[in-house]
Amino acid sequence: MRTDIVHIGAGELTYEIRGIMEVVEKLNAMGMKITLENIGDPVAKGEEIPDWLKSIIADLAMENGSYAYSATLGDLETRKYLAALTNQTSGVHLDENDILFFNGLGDAITKVYGFLRRTARVITPSPTYTTHSSSEAAHAGLPPVCYPLDPQNHWYPDVAELRRRVKYNPAIAAILIINPDNPTGMVYPEHLLEEIVSIARDFDLFIIADEIYLNLAYNGHKGKSLSEIIGNVPAISMKGISKELPWPGSRCGWMEVYNADRDPMFANYIKSITNAKMMEVCSTTLPQKAIPRVFEHPAYADHLTKRRKRYERFSEIGYGKLKDIPGIMVNQTNGAFYMTVVFEEGRINRKQALAIANPEVRELIESLTAKDEKMQPDKRFVYYLLGATGICVVPLTSFSSDLQGFRVTLLETEEQKFTETFDILRESIKQYLASG
Numbered sequence: 042m043r044t045d046i047v048h049i050g051a052g053e054l055t056y057e058i059r060g061i062m063e064v065v066e067k068l069n070a071m072g073m074k075i076t077l078e079n080i081g082d083p084v085a086k087g088e089e090i091p092d093w094l095k096s097i098i099a100d101l102a103m104e105n106g107s108y109a110y111s112a113t114l115g116d117l118e119t120r121k122y123l124a125a126l127t128n129q130t131s132g133v134h135l136d137e138n139d140i141l142f143f144n145g146l147g148d149a150i151t152k153v154y155g156f157l158r159r160t161a162r163v164i165t166p167s168p169t170y171t172t173h174s175s176s177e178a179a180h181a182g183l184p185p186v187c188y189p190l191d192p193q194n195h196w197y198p199d200v201a202e203l204r205r206r207v208k209y210n211p212a213i214a215a216i217l218i219i220n221p222d223n224p225t226g227m228v229y230p231e232h233l234l235e236e237i238v239s240i241a242r243d244f245d246l247f248i249i250a251d252e253i254y255l256n257l258a259y260n261g262h263k264g265k266s267l268s269e270i271i272g273n274v275p276a277i278s279m280k281g282i283s284k285e286l287p288w289p290g291s292r293c294g295w296m297e298v299y300n301a302d303r304d305p306m307f308a309n310y311i312k313s314i315t316n317a318k319m320m321e322v323c324s325t326t327l328p329q330k331a332i333p334r335v336f337e338h339p340a341y342a343d344h345l346t347k348r349r350k351r352y353e354r355f356s357e358i359g360y361g362k363l364k365d366i367p368g369i370m371v372n373q374t375n376g377a378f379y380m381t382v383v384f385e386e387g388r389i390n391r392k393q394a395l396a397i398a399n400p401e402v403r404e405l406i407e408s409l410t411a412k413d414e415k416m417q418p419d420k421r422f423v424y425y426l427l428g429a430t431g432i433c434v435v436p437l438t439s440f441s442s443d444l445q446g447f448r449v450t451l452l453e454t455e456e457q458k459f460t461e462t463f464d465i466l467r468e469s470i471k472q473y474l475a476s477g
């Protein structure tokens with residue numbers, strides 16, 4: 042090309058959660074059975090969608106209006122409903138114009154970072170859900186700016202360190218939190234949320250809270266919504282139905298804007314996101330129309346309670362299986378449906394391996410790991426685990442983290458299969474660590 046056509050941030054766009062599927066496809070072609078514990082899709086992992094929920098969707102499919110464009114911001118009735126829902130439990134006063142629908146939160150995330158001025162940075166947790174950190178880094182054309190979540194302290198953020206990093210980096214315009222968190226399963230205690238809001242207030246920043254898992258907290262924890270503590274600080278809360286219903290294929294999520302009127306520049310930025318959506322016309326109509334009917338259905342609360350109970354039980358089983366292995370750190374998860382395992386410093390290297398019985402599979406894994414000299418040790422572990430056991434997890438370093446480890450899901454629906462998977466995981470970790 043006579044001029045460089047590659048975006049300045051192109052190198053930042055990596056998504057290992059799905060990237061590893063290329064290897065999975067090769068292994069499938071070799072006849073291997075794979076247990077996918079990499080993608081956060083409850084439906085793909087066998088979760089049953091209840092009949093009452095399916096009939097809401099079926100009824101909507103019979104209505105002509107479901108096939109039309111919706112308003113750019115989203116279906117008016119649904120936005121009014123959601124604004125009232127947030128107002129009921131919080132100190133903010135939303136109206137329907139403070140809500141904007143997207144084609145899934147993935148769409149919201151790329152727009153929220155994509156329409157920020159290139160020099161303005163959002164500090165993201167480390168580790169973090171890659172779509173946030175990669176989109177933010179891609180918008181800036183620079184590596185992500187992070188604050189640490191501490192595996193030695195329940196994965197809570199080090200807020201003193203966050204304050205320091207904000208203070209000494211004037212480019213930081215906003216703080217991201219994911220509550221409950223992906224990939225750690227941590228739920229933010231209220232006092233830490235308040236501290237983060239006070240940092241934003243002190244340094245004139247806004248907050249982005251990804252609350253897609255807010256109603257999936259358990260083990261005695263309750264997700265505290267940003268709207269309850271935000272006060273007068275400008276903020277965006279991101280919500281969706283991919284995980285909660287669950288309906289990830291709906292591609293439907295929304296953002297709620299708090300305190301846009303408090304800062305003209307923030308209001309202008311929000312307007313630019315709305316204008317971008319206007320050029321796309323609108324987001325998926327039918328799922329938006331379903332939201333009030335689903336949330337108001339008498340079976341919904343029970344549906345959520347049952348799902349929370351299952352994740353709670355599986356979080357106990359998973360934690361019980363891994364907690365005593367020397368050389369790793371795990372925390373019991375209290376929200377969302379992921380568990381993150383950290384290898385203690387210096388415990389994994391590029392010499393360790395797992396025995397792979399099938400020669401064709403062994404050759405593939407050995408060539409992939411040998412070929413890439415810069416491959417992170419945890420990615421190497423993930424490849425060997427996949428080749429030796431068929432269990433597919435995601436390396437922790439791909440979640441914008443310097444820690445070595447991996448993320449595994451709690452989504453398996455059969456308790457026996459889940460227990461077996463974690464038994465195999467436990468033995469594989471021990472063997473790998475002992476192998477070199």
Ligand SMILES: Cc1ncc(COP(=O)(O)O)c(C=O)c1O
Binds near residue numbers: 145147148289293294
């Ligand atoms: C924290 C978080 N935010 C957003 C998303 C994307 O959600 P959606 O399906 O609405 O695009 C995910 C998906 O895994 C997630 O974990």
